Amino acid sequence: MKAIRGAITVDKDSPAQIKDAVGQLLSEMVARNSVNSDQIVCIMFTNTVDIKSYYPAKAARECGYSHCALFSSAEPEIVGSLERCIRVMMLVESDKMPSHVYLKEAVSLRKDITKIINIALDGPAGSGKSTVSKMVAKRLGILYLDTGAMYRAIALKCVRDNADYCDKDAVKNIVNKLNLTIDYKDGKQITLLDGEDVGELIRTPQVSLLASYVSAYSFVRTKMVELQRRIASKFSCILDGRDIGTNVLPSCEFKFYLTASPEVRAKRRYEEEIAKGTNLSFEDVFKEINERDFQDKNRAIAPLTQAADAILIDSSSMTAEEVAEAIVTKVRENM
Numbered sequence: 062m063k064a065i066r067g068a069i070t071v072d073k074d075s076p077a078q079i080k081d082a083v084g085q086l087l088s089e090m091v092a093r094n095s096v097n098s099d100q101i102v103c104i105m106f107t108n109t110v111d112i113k114s115y116y117p118a119k120a121a122r123e124c125g126y127s128h129c130a131l132f133s134s135a136e137p138e139i140v141g142s143l144e145r146c147i148r149v150m151m152l153v154e155s156d157k158m159p160s161h162v163y164l165k166e167a168v169s170l171r172k173d174i175t176k177i178i179n180i181a182l183d184g185p186a187g188s189g190k191s192t193v194s195k196m197v198a199k200r201l202g203i204l205y206l207d208t209g210a211m212y213r214a215i216a217l218k219c220v221r222d223n224a225d226y227c228d229k230d231a232v233k234n235i236v237n238k239l240n241l242t243i244d245y246k247d248g249k250q251i252t253l254l255d256g257e258d259v260g261e262l263i264r265t266p267q268v269s270l271l272a273s274y275v276s277a278y279s280f281v282r283t284k285m286v287e288l289q290r291r292i293a294s295k296f297s298c299i300l301d302g303r304d305i306g307t308n309v310l311p312s313c314e315f316k317f318y319l320t321a322s323p324e325v326r327a328k329r330r331y332e333e334e335i336a337k338g339t340n341l342s343f344e345d346v347f348k349e350i351n352e353r354d355f356q357d358k359n360r361a362i363a364p365l366t367q368a369a370d371a372i373l374i375d376s377s378s379m380t381a382e383e384v385a386e387a388i389v390t391k392v393r394e395n396m
């Protein structure tokens with residue numbers, strides 16, 4: 062018999078959120094431990110006192126776990142405890158080492174017994190990395206680290222300070238005094254430049270192209286890679302970028318290289334731009350994608366290339382859900 066531990070937090074004390082969270086937590090525990098339902102002996106829950114609207118055990122029964130013994134109770138009120146947290150212990154008939162699962166804010170709880178998972182997702186612009194990364198992060202209850210946002214923030218700073226990206230010393234000066242912070246709110250990345258959330262401002266075509274140019278400087282990469290490694294060493298996350306599998310985390314367990322034909326990638330970006338209300342032509346977007354591809358693949362330091370041990374996924378005729386499903390399945394199989 063083995064005991065698998067787990068915990069998850071909810072943003073709001075509502076029956077719908079509690080049911081969702083319990084379902085997500087239990088299915089993740091079952092998937093990561095390759096447990097069959099007839100191996101589950103019992104599931105015991107506790108919850109912090111601020112959860113009052115639904116019994117986690119009832120939610121588990123409704124999620125299909127009624128064949129085993131279920132129990133839930135409230136914890137004492139402890140000062141400084143995590144808010145709206147559901148903790149669980151699942152007893153299973155198994156000899157395997159348990160893989161404990163802590164999701165959302167609960168990742169901070171038991172770093173001593175949980176394994177940090179890092180997933181590297183590299184590929185060219187428009188291959189669908191960020192859409193897929195968000196889906197994978199949500200399904201696995203891990204963070205999404207958008208590394209491109211860091212290079213984009215430097216590019217935005219160059220625009221704001223009127224620094225010419227070709228002037229190495231001017232860019233170096235910007236990087237030396239850079240005030241860039243990556244934070245998370247409700248599981249979403251917040252990119253703060255000089256204390257301001259620049260999440261939207263870094264998405265213009267001008268900043269995109271400039272980011273590709275400034276990211277070629279070695280001093281830019283050294284600083285950003287250091288920050289990326291620091292975040293990845295502390296949190297389970299999927300990192301998307303150009304050099305994650307080859308350079309940032311070369312010994313990462315899960316590496317994927319996502320691509321699609323230049324026409325398909327340009328079409329996706331073009332549709333995004335149209336949805337935003339910009340009046341760029343398809344030709345403009347196609348030209349920008351090709352220019353960025355060339356620049357990203359041909360720079361001297363950490364160019365975009367598939368790591369030898371990365372799994373190649375061509376998403377030209379796949380939906381983002383299909384790509385995310387392929388990644389989640391592969392990760393769960395090898396956890």
Ligand code: DC
Binds near residue numbers: 212269272
């Ligand atoms: O993924 P993105 O389009 O947001 O990235 C913007 C630019 O930043 C991209 O053209 C190349 C650069 N980049 C990089 O060099 N290394 C990364 N890990 C991520 C992005």
